[in-house]
Amino acid sequence: MIVKSYTLADRMVWDEFIAKSKNATFLFYRAYMDYHANRFQDHSLLIYDDKDHLLAVMPAHVEDKKLISHGGLTYGGVISDATMTTPLMLEIFDALLAYARAHNVATILYKTIPSIYCRIPAEEDRYALFRCDARLVRRDVLSVVDQSQRLEYQERRARKIKQARNAQLKVSESRDFTVFWPVLEKNLLQRFGVRPVHSLQEITLLSQRFPDNIRLHLCGDDQDILAGVVVYVTPQVVHVQYISASEDGKFFGALDLIFAELMEVVYAHHGYFDFGISTEQNGRHLNVGLIEQKEGFGARAIVHDHYEVSVI
Numbered sequence: 001m002i003v004k005s006y007t008l009a010d011r012m013v014w015d016e017f018i019a020k021s022k023n024a025t026f027l028f029y030r031a032y033m034d035y036h037a038n039r040f041q042d043h044s045l046l047i048y049d050d051k052d053h054l055l056a057v058m059p060a061h062v063e064d065k066k067l068i069s070h071g072g073l074t075y076g077g078v079i080s081d082a083t084m085t086t087p088l089m090l091e092i093f094d095a096l097l098a099y100a101r102a103h104n105v106a107t108i109l110y111k112t113i114p115s116i117y118c119r120i121p122a123e124e125d126r127y128a129l130f131r132c133d134a135r136l137v138r139r140d141v142l143s144v145v146d147q148s149q150r151l152e153y154q155e156r157r158a159r160k161i162k163q164a165r166n167a168q169l170k171v172s173e174s175r176d177f178t179v180f181w182p183v184l185e186k187n188l189l190q191r192f193g194v195r196p197v198h199s200l201q202e203i204t205l206l207s208q209r210f211p212d213n214i215r216l217h218l219c220g221d222d223q224d225i226l227a228g229v230v231v232y233v234t235p236q237v238v239h240v241q242y243i244s245a246s247e248d249g250k251f252f253g254a255l256d257l258i259f260a261e262l263m264e265v266v267y268a269h270h271g272y273f274d275f276g277i278s279t280e281q282n283g284r285h286l287n288v289g290l291i292e293q294k295e296g297f298g299a300r301a302i303v304h305d306h307y308e309v310s311v312i
Contacts, residue, residue, distance in 0.1 A: 001047065001048070001049055001050065001055075001091060001092070001094075001095040002047070002048040002049075002050070002052075002095075003045055003046070003047050003048075003095050003096060003098075003099040004045070004046050004048070005043055005044070005045060005046075006042065006043075006044035006045065006046060006057075010046060011030050013046070013054065014030055014044075014046070014057060015029050015030055015031075017054055017057055017079070017081070018057070018079065020081050021079050021080060021081050021119075022080060022081055022082050022084070022118060022119045022120045022122050023079060023080065023113050023117065023118040023119065023122035024079045025117055025232075025234040025235075025237075026210050026213045026232075026234065027073050027074070027075075027232075028057075028059055028073070028079060029210075031209045031210075032206060032209070032210065033059060033070065033072060033073070035202060035205060035206060035209075036072050036202070039071075039072065040061035040063075040070065040071050040072055041061050041062050041063065042060075042061050042070075043060050043061055043062040043067060044057065044058060044059045044060050044061075044070065045057065045058040045060060045096070045099070047078075047092055047095060047096070055080065055083075055084070055088065055092065056078050056079060056080045056084065056092055057078075057079045058076070058077065058078050058079065058096070059073055059076050059079070060076070062105070065104060065105055065106040065107065066105065066106065066107045066108070066109055067100055067105045067107070067108045067109070068108075068109040069109060069110050069111035069306075073111070074111075075111050075112065075113045075114060075117065075304065076110075076111040076112075076113065077110055077111055077112050077113055077125050078092060078096075078125050080122065080124070082120060084122070084124055085124070086124045086127055086128075088124075089124035089125055089127070089128045090127075090128050090131060092128070093125075093128040093129075093131070093132055096108070097132065097309070097311055100311040101311055101312070105311055106310075106311055106312055107308060107309065107310060107311060108308070108309040108311060109137075109306065109307075109308055109309075110125075110129065110134065110306065110307045110308070110309060111304075111306050112125065112126065112304065112305050112306070112307070114142060114302055114303075114304050115302070116142075116144060116236055116237050116271070116272045116274065116302060117234060117236060117237055118236070119235065119236070129307050129309070132309055133309075133310070134307040134308065134309045135307060135308045135309075135310075136305055136306075136307055137282065137306055137307060137308045138282040138283045138305070138306035139279075139283040139303050139304070139305050139306070140277040140279045140283050140303065140304045140306075141277060141278060141279050141283070141286065141291065141301050141302075141303060141304075142274055142275070142276060142277055142301070142302045142303070142304055143274070143275040143276070143277075143278060143291055143294035143295060143299035143300070143301065144272050144273065144274050144275070144299055144300060144301075144302045145263060145272065145273040145274075145275075145297060145298050145299045145300075146271070146272060146300075147263065147267075147268065147269075147270055147271055147272060147273060148271065150263065150298050151298030151300075152298065153260075153296065153297055153298060154295070154296035154297070156296060157256055157293075157296040157297055159253075160253030160256040160257075161253060161256045161257055161260045162253075163252060163253045164219070164252050164253040164254055164256060164257035165257065167221070167252045168221060169219050169220060169221055169226065169252060169253075169254055169257055170219065170220070170221070171217060171218070171219050171257060171258050171261040171262075172217070172218055172219075173215060173216065173217050173218070173266075174216050174217075174218050175207065175211075175216065176216075177200060177203050177204050177207065177216055177230075178200065178204075179218070179225050179228075180216060180218065180225065180228035180230070180244070181196070181200040181203070183225070183227075183228065183244050183245070183246055184196055184228070184242055184244040187244045187245075188244070196242060203230070212233065213232060213233050213234065214230065214231075214232060214233075214241075215230070215231050215233060216228060216229075216230050217229050217230075217231065217258055217261075217262060217266070218258075219249065219254040219255070219257055219258045220249075220254070224246070224248070225246075226245060226246050226248050226249030226252065226254040227243075227244065227245035227246065227249035227250075227254035227255045227258060228242075228243070228244060228245075228258075229242070229243050229255070229258050229259070229262070230242040230243075231262070231267075233267070233270070236270065236271045236272060237270065237271065237272045237273075237274050238262065238267040238270045238272070238273050238274065239274040239276065240273075240274065240275050240276050241276070243255060259297055260297075263297070273299075275294040275297070275299050277304070278290040278291035278294065282306075
């Protein structure tokens with residue numbers, strides 16, 4: 001088995017493999033990964049068998065003798081296609097560990113891919129992690145709605161949805177992120193003292209590269225935009241990437257109306273609606289107020305695990 005580091009010459013091979021994989025999303029295409037190439041020292045890997053057949057890839061970067069599931073991605077790990085088996089994954093992990101030792105890597109920090117994002121079962125890596133004594137170092141809680149059996153909205157959420165509709169608010173889709181980003185940036189700075197992970201220029205660029213996957217939904221009246229939601233759309237999952245509302249938007253329930261419209265109409269035929277995490281401090285702290293809001297829409301918990309593998 002041969003493990004090699006990614007180079008620009010591998011771009012087409014990489015993207016072709018991502019397209020046929022069983023557990024990748026559009027985030028793993030190089031057009032997405034490389035938009036922030038200046039922030040990370042990319043050290044993604046391609047794993048071949050002895051006949052030069054590509055078995056798997058692993059998005060990653062290196063930092064201080066650590067091989068890290070790519071820091072620019074929410075989830076990661078070994079990406080494979082439907083031919084992957086559990087014995088083969090064990091061999092791949094043996095090869096990854098051997099590669100890491102040969103390249104002076106002391107630790108592998110490994111992000112798993114939540115099961116809802118996989119086209120078919122793809123947890124062979126969980127078993128391989130167990131076999132090499134990986135240590136669970138972070139566990140986040142995703143709040144997810146199973147669209148095939150949605151639970152009823154909490155009374156408070158239903159009341160806010162009704163209030164928004166009575167106020168004649170409307171939900172629409174836009175390609176113009178400039179109307180939403182100032183509201184988002186202001187709210188994030190006031191509430192958390194942070195800025196969005198993506199700048200306005202970056203999210204605009206990425207939405208142009210992936211127009212079917214990165215979508216902006218707004219809610220307002222004839223005069224103002226009161227709230228907005230950016231979603232990442234994958235075949236199985238609609239993931240809420242950014243949300244924000246003005247003070248009037250919060251009062252009238254603009255976000256509640258957006259979520260109701262997205263789940264009931266726009267993305268009704270997608271398998272899952274993922275509100276994202278409500279955990280902080282590597283999963284040790286649960287933001288109860290935040291998760292209660294998400295669970296008010298009928299979302300329930302799926303965990304997302306991060307592991308540390310000692311190489312030496």
